[in-house]
Amino acid sequence: MFVTKIQISSFRNIAAAEIRFDRRFNVLHGANGQGKTSVLEAIYLLGTMKSFRLAKTPDLVSWNTPHALLRGWAERDGVGREIALYLGKEGRKARVDQKPVTRLADFFGNVNAVVFSPEEIAMARSGPDLRRRYLDRAIFSGDLGYLLLHHEYHRLLKQRNALLKRGSREGLDIWTGQLAEAGTRLMVKRMGYLAEIEPLVQRFYREIAGGEEEAGLAYRPHLTTPDLVSREGTDALLALFGAHEAEELRRGTTVVGPHRDDVDFVLNGRVIRTHGSQGQQRSFVLALKMAEIEYLERLNDAPPVLLLDDISSELDPQRNANLMTFLREKRMQVFITTTDVSTLRLAGIATHASFHVSRGTVTPL
Numbered sequence: 001m002f003v004t005k006i007q008i009s010s011f012r013n014i015a016a017a018e019i020r021f022d023r024r025f026n027v028l029h030g031a032n033g034q035g036k037t038s039v040l041e042a043i044y045l046l047g048t049m050k051s052f053r054l055a056k057t058p059d060l061v062s063w064n065t066p067h068a069l070l071r072g073w074a075e076r077d078g079v080g081r082e083i084a085l086y087l088g089k090e091g092r093k094a095r096v097d098q099k100p101v102t103r104l105a106d107f108f109g110n111v112n113a114v115v116f117s118p119e120e121i122a123m124a125r126s127g128p129d130l131r132r133r134y135l136d137r138a139i140f141s142g143d144l145g146y147l148l149l150h151h152e153y154h155r156l157l158k159q160r161n162a163l164l165k166r167g168s169r170e171g172l173d174i175w176t177g178q179l180a181e182a183g184t185r186l187m188v189k190r191m192g193y194l195a196e197i198e199p200l201v202q203r204f205y206r207e208i209a210g211g212e213e214e215a216g217l218a219y220r221p222h223l224t225t226p227d228l229v230s231r232e233g234t235d236a237l238l239a240l241f242g243a244h245e246a247e248e249l250r251r252g253t254t255v256v257g258p259h260r261d262d263v264d265f266v267l268n269g270r271v272i273r274t275h276g277s278q279g280q281q282r283s284f285v286l287a288l289k290m291a292e293i294e295y296l297e298r299l300n301d302a303p304p305v306l307l308l309d310d311i312s313s314e315l316d317p318q319r320n321a322n323l324m325t326f327l328r329e330k331r332m333q334v335f336i337t338t339t340d341v342s343t344l345r346l347a348g349i350a351t352h353a354s355f356h357v358s359r360g361t362v363t364p365l
């Protein structure tokens with residue numbers, strides 16, 4: 001899977017750019033705030049319709065312009081696709097090969113992208129929201145059914161919350177039943193994904209950090225346990241909703257459920273959020289990203305593209321070297337931003353393209 005070219009107009013601080021990429025390594029360098037991350041963000045949007053910086057559409061459109069347009073040319077198994085994404089007042093509209101996208105399945109899968117950025121490293125020490133968002137994003141990228149299920153769960157949650165806000169018990173059981181059903185399927189998928197990637201995380205963690213520490217991923221469904229969720233069908237969630245119904249009616253919102261789940265990153269049985277050093281936290285997230293790449297490669301028979309946003313400042317020379325070895329072996333397309341090219345170790349990478357980014361202008365070197 002490769003992105004061969006991208007055209008950007010009126011996006012963030014980039015008025016207009018056309019960039020032809022190398023199929024292996026692409027280095028974007030320049031000072032802070034010049035637009036490097038915006039190029040990665042544009043590639044990610046063409047793959048997922050979402051910003052990895054969690055930005056809303058108006059944040060993405062250049063100030064004082066009505067809309068932004070992104071176009072990308074991607075290639076997978078020798079088949080080329082042209083993907084276009086319009087960002088404007090009416091929201092986001094996509095076309096693939098000039099045809100409007102009516103089914104999400106026609107859009108997703110053309111560009112699978114994995115991001116590794118300082119914000120991702122922060123999730124090892126943050127509250128549950130970032131880890132849950134990471135988990136959801138990682139599952140979406142290989143499973144469109146999960147994306148649809150996630151939408152369904154949140155649609156039901158909104159409806160149920162509207163009812164709770166009115167303080168009405170009428171019809172509540174029906175929404176509760178549907179929410180428990182969608183929620184349980186969501187939780188089972190989360191568990192399945194974590195079980196698949198845990199051995200990969202263990203392997204990569206050992207390769208990065210050396211030593212005998214055992215990395216683990218412990219799913220923490222909100223106020224229940226994984227074994228209850230898998231054993232009892234929807235009973236575990238129904239029991240939770242039942243136990244909290246009075247509180248939910250009082251507060252006018254659904255207080256339990258998978259929208260509050262967490263996943264613990266664990267080393268030798270200890271949660272690294274509270275017990276890990278910064279070095280362990282960084283190694284862990286790096287191992288997690290490598291596992292995500294390996295998983296997607298197995299699933300699609302092709303590795304995703306990797307967006308590395310300014311990570312050399314986060315990784316020490318040894319971890320940087322381990323990452324580069326992994327990338328050399330993977331033969332995947334990589335986009336990397338940096339303020340300092342000297343920190344990159346590109347030796348052994350057969351080809352690469354470099355671009356200088358300054359005030360929203362991208363110049364090939």
Ligand SMILES: Nc1ncnc2c1ncn2[C@@H]1O[C@H](COP(=O)(O)OP(=O)(O)OP(=O)(O)O)[C@@H](O)[C@H]1O
Nearest residue numbers: 012013032033034035036037038059060061062063
């Ligand atoms: N909607 C927008 N319209 C115009 N400019 C914007 C918009 N949103 C952000 N900017 C500006 O665009 C620039 C883009 O920064 P970006 O994050 O891409 O830079 P960067 O080169 O990756 O920097 P850093 O190394 O600090 O991450 C910033 O200076 C920001 O103020």
